[in-house]
Amino acid sequence: MDKKAKEALEQKYGVREDYENLLKEGDKKMINKMEREKELEEGLANALARIEDLEKIESTHRKMNGELRQEVWDWKQKANQNTVLQNKIDVQKQIIEELSRDNQRLAKEVGDQVDKLRKSGVL
Numbered sequence: 001m002d003k004k005a006k007e008a009l010e011q012k013y014g015v016r017e018d019y020e021n022l023l024k025e026g027d028k029k030m031i032n033k034m035e036r037e038k039e040l041e042e043g044l045a046n047a048l049a050r051i052e053d054l055e056k057i058e059s060t061h062r063k064m065n066g067e068l069r070q071e072v073w074d075w076k077q078k079a080n081q082n083t084v085l086q087n088k089i090d091v092q093k094q095i096i097e098e099l100s101r102d103n104q105r106l107a108k109e110v111g112d113q114v115d116k117l118r119k120s121g122v123l
Contacts, residue, residue: 117123 114123
C-alpha cells in the first residue's frame with residue numbers, strides 16, 4: 001500500500017487520530033517507565049553505597065571489639081596476678097606475725113635467763 005492510499009484510509013476511518021493518541025499515550029507511558037527506572041537505579045546506587053558504608057562500619061566495630069576483648073583479657077590477667085600477689089603478701093604477713101611472736105617469746109626467755117643468772121650471781 002502506497003503512502004497516499006494509507007493516508008486516505010486513515011482520514012476515512014479516523015485511524016490517524018487514534019494512532020496519534022495511542023502514540024502520545026505510549027510515549028507518556030515510556031517516559032514514566034524511564035523515569036521510574038532512573039529512580040530505581042538511583043535508589044539501588046544509594047542502597048549499594050549505604051551497604052558499603054555499613055560494611056566499613058561493621059569491619060571497624062569488629063576490629064574495635066577484638067581490641068576490647070584483648071584489653072578485657074589483659075585486665076583479667078592483671079587482676080589474677082594481683083590476686084596471686086595479694087595471697088603471697090597475706091602469707092608473708094602471717095610469717096612475719098609468727099616470727100614477731102617467736103622473737104618476743106625468745107627475747108622474754110633470754111631476758112628471764114639473764115635475770116636468773118644475775119640473781120644467782122653468775123653475771
